[in-house]
Amino acid sequence: MTVELHDITVRFGDVVALDGVSFVADQGKIHALVGENGAGKTTLMRVLYGAVVPDAGTIHVAGSRVSFRNSGEAIAAGIGMVSQHYSVIPELTCLENLILGAEPGWALHRGATIQRARELAAKMGYEFDWAASADRLGPAGSQKLEILKLLWRGSRTMILDEPTAMLSPADSEGLFQSLRSLADQGATVIVVTHRLPEVLQHCEQVTVLRGGKQVGAQPVKNLEAASLAELIVGQQVQARNHGSAIPGEPVLEVVGLRAKGYRGDWAVDGADLTLHEGEMVGLAGVDGNGQRELFHALVGTLPSEGTIRFRDEDWSGQGTARRIADGLRLVPEDRHEEGAVDSWSLVENSILGLQRCPGPARAAWLDRTQATAIAQRVTERFATRHGGLDYPISSLSGGNQQRFVAARALEMSPKLVLAFQPSRGLDIRGSEDVFAAIRSECRAGATALIASFDLDELLSQCDRVVVMSRGKIVAPPRGAEMDRSAIGKLMTEVE
Amino acid sequence: MNDLLLLLGSTVVLGSPLVLAAMGGLLSERSGVMNIALEGKMLAAACLTAVVSSSTGNPWAGVAAGVAASVTLSLVHALVTQHFKADHIVSGMGINALAAGGTSLLVKGVFDREGAAAPVFLPVAAYWVTALVAVLYLVWYLTRTRGGIRLMAVGNSPSKSRQMGLDPLRIRIVSLLAAGLLCGLGGCLIASNAGSFTDGMTSGRGFIALAALILGGWRPLPALAGCLAFGMTEALQLQLQGTLLLGVAIPTEAWNALPYLATLVALLFRKGRGGGPASLGVN
Numbered sequence: 001m002t003v004e005l006h007d008i009t010v011r012f013g014d015v016v017a018l019d020g021v022s023f024v025a026d027q028g029k030i031h032a033l034v035g036e037n038g039a040g041k042t043t044l045m046r047v048l049y050g051a052v053v054p055d056a057g058t059i060h061v062a063g064s065r066v067s068f069r070n071s072g073e074a075i076a077a078g079i080g081m082v083s084q085h086y087s088v089i090p091e092l093t094c095l096e097n098l099i100l101g102a103e104p105g106w107a108l109h110r111g112a113t114i115q116r117a118r119e120l121a122a123k124m125g126y127e128f129d130w131a132a133s134a135d136r137l138g139p140a141g142s143q144k145l146e147i148l149k150l151l152w153r154g155s156r157t158m159i160l161d162e163p164t165a166m167l168s169p170a171d172s173e174g175l176f177q178s179l180r181s182l183a184d185q186g187a188t189v190i191v192v193t194h195r196l197p198e199v200l201q202h203c204e205q206v207t208v209l210r211g212g213k214q215v216g217a218q219p220v221k222n223l224e225a226a227s228l229a230e231l232i233v234g235q236q237v238q239a240r241n242h243g244s245a246i247p248g249e250p251v252l253e254v255v256g257l258r259a260k261g262y263r264g265d266w267a268v269d270g271a272d273l274t275l276h277e278g279e280m281v282g283l284a285g286v287d288g289n290g291q292r293e294l295f296h297a298l299v300g301t302l303p304s305e306g307t308i309r310f311r312d313e314d315w316s317g318q319g320t321a322r323r324i325a326d327g328l329r330l331v332p333e334d335r336h337e338e339g340a341v342d343s344w345s346l347v348e349n350s351i352l353g354l355q356r357c358p359g360p361a362r363a364a365w366l367d368r369t370q371a372t373a374i375a376q377r378v379t380e381r382f383a384t385r386h387g388g389l390d391y392p393i394s395s396l397s398g399g400n401q402q403r404f405v406a407a408r409a410l411e412m413s414p415k416l417v418l419a420f421q422p423s424r425g426l427d428i429r430g431s432e433d434v435f436a437a438i439r440s441e442c443r444a445g446a447t448a449l450i451a452s453f454d455l456d457e458l459l460s461q462c463d464r465v466v467v468m469s470r471g472k473i474v475a476p477p478r479g480a481e482m483d484r485s486a487i488g489k490l491m492t493e494v495e
Numbered sequence: 496m497n498d499l500l501l502l503l504g505s506t507v508v509l510g511s512p513l514v515l516a517a518m519g520g521l522l523s524e525r526s527g528v529m530n531i532a533l534e535g536k537m538l539a540a541a542c543l544t545a546v547v548s549s550s551t552g553n554p555w556a557g558v559a560a561g562v563a564a565s566v567t568l569s570l571v572h573a574l575v576t577q578h579f580k581a582d583h584i585v586s587g588m589g590i591n592a593l594a595a596g597g598t599s600l601l602v603k604g605v606f607d608r609e610g611a612a613a614p615v616f617l618p619v620a621a622y623w624v625t626a627l628v629a630v631l632y633l634v635w636y637l638t639r640t641r642g643g644i645r646l647m648a649v650g651n652s653p654s655k656s657r658q659m660g661l662d663p664l665r666i667r668i669v670s671l672l673a674a675g676l677l678c679g680l681g682g683c684l685i686a687s688n689a690g691s692f693t694d695g696m697t698s699g700r701g702f703i704a705l706a707a708l709i710l711g712g713w714r715p716l717p718a719l720a721g722c723l724a725f726g727m728t729e730a731l732q733l734q735l736q737g738t739l740l741l742g743v744a745i746p747t748e749a750w751n752a753l754p755y756l757a758t759l760v761a762l763l764f765r766k767g768r769g770g771g772p773a774s775l776g777v778n
Contacts, residue, residue, distance in 0.1 A: 051657075051658070070657075070660075071657065071658060071659075071660050072660035072661075072662075075660045081658070083658060087652075087655040087658045087659060088655075089647075089648050089651045089652055089655055089656075090651070090773075091647055091648075091650075091651045091772070091773065092644060092647055092648060092651070096644045096647075096648075099644075100644055100645065100648050100656075100659050100661075101645075101656075101659035101660040101661050102659075102660075103641040103644070105641065106640060106641050106642075107639060107640050107641070108639050108640060108641065108644070110639070149659075
């Protein structure tokens, strides 16, 4: 089922999100849609999914003209979409999630439905405990369930928005194998992504958007990474040359740290870590090995045992406020839950967490003028696109929110920057900017610990990489600090 | 032995209105609409059923009027929270105030005149059966039907539900209509139990039902248990009134406060919002 969008224009108020964009995806192929943050990728896909009604333009599905007023109509026409943040509802069971909106009848016949669900899952090589609650599914499980949801609805055109954003490398590989087999069976697969290796390795056709316009559509075969990157950002991306750090004195010393995860097991189980002044250290590891809990323990939001010393201060008994006063800054993993208050303005969010620091704080009051100046700096640092500092942060696109939260962590002389996937949802240039800014803070005397599930990103950006595995931190052997295969072995626990 | 039977009997009598209101509240809150207006709906229904059955002499007309009043207030709640996107608590407070003032006014106009006939009511056992059927139906409905899982989904996330092709607004309106129906029956039962209508006669039972719903984690059977437990404290205080406690005479007013005290204590022991609809009160 070939889908064609022609001359699609979408305006949100005065902003033209899409300007006469055309997009064609052929049946039986994996099609990539790439572009910078705010280029209009998600909006274009939401048009195809009926969630956004375009101001102009035509949509053809399998040769016939359609116009969708809502997602229900698009679903009926065989179009399915998995959004970046998934739509799995944790309150329901896996089975209920699977059939939600496409239930076989008025009453649920669980036995028969589970049977059909099992058959469907078996086709993809997946396994689910269908009666279990969906709140225990990790990112990989949720992604698989989303794909099965598409199949359950009989979708023949499948749109996946940033499908690997939350997946480990192995799970991403598995996902693309699944997508390949779906395409081979005649599905039209559209993947919205930032990760060029995925495009080059797994996709057959690529469409590039830039600033709401379509700037290229071509087969992936014979396409080079550099020329694709150039098409996306509109200029030659410079090769990296960071210079290396000359590490100074040890500043952060973590010994025998233990912290419990939400299941009650020791997610951080005797972790030792020493960070030196001026260095930028990557924390690699497969998702779920305690990285999250380590960050929370370092920030002071998760009770922990063991010692954390920072520049001769014993942090173990200190709360988060004291650690922030000592120079701790955080780019949290989930900006919605931990990084920003959605309904607050950019000014308010720009001092969120820093409200006790001299500057925004004046005795017991907040200094509005200072806060506005900080918000100004925060938005300018990574060229965050916004409609005004008094607008709520929820009015920003996802990538711009990430830029904002990352820039805030570099405000007011940071000493220790903890960043969990700081480039999440950012395009090439955005993530380059964020890493460069963190690096320059480090060269000026700060220290950074950066967790990511993208090993290549860590290897190319950090001074050295350590691995978190089963709650412990292991460093690669001397001389192989930046050796991809040595680190990969540690991550996957291959002896 | 007789005391025990009396206590159990009174528990059913006093617990049933709570059960009906709690099941109404469950439908509303599971769809994501916070509903502190259970109280006002019951009060309006109790009043209208008494007034209409008194003037027509037909108990069925009374029930129809009571339920219609409650359903109308539910629709007002739907309009205010869903169309005008107002805060759910504020809308609920407004409805409660409207019901308290409106019934007071109406009753003065009708019963204070000479020669008003006594209201006639349906046998209360009919309500007990309805309450039990409502609970059992909801147990089945929430986990075994298409409508049930859609209701749970909308209460958890209207935006995700919309993505799955559901119509959250429609689901919420239908849930609120059903909530109006059940609360209305609860109100009719309160008037039937008393045999007449007196000003402010629901005396916070809508809030006790809401407390039972929250304590029961927004699930039908635990909420039923909560309602019966509260009904039992009420029955208990009626039986204990006038008895000496450790040789001291406790004032009637203190005994009257027992169900409310029990509610407060029970809520203290429930921590957090675990098990509740994630998007409760979110438009």
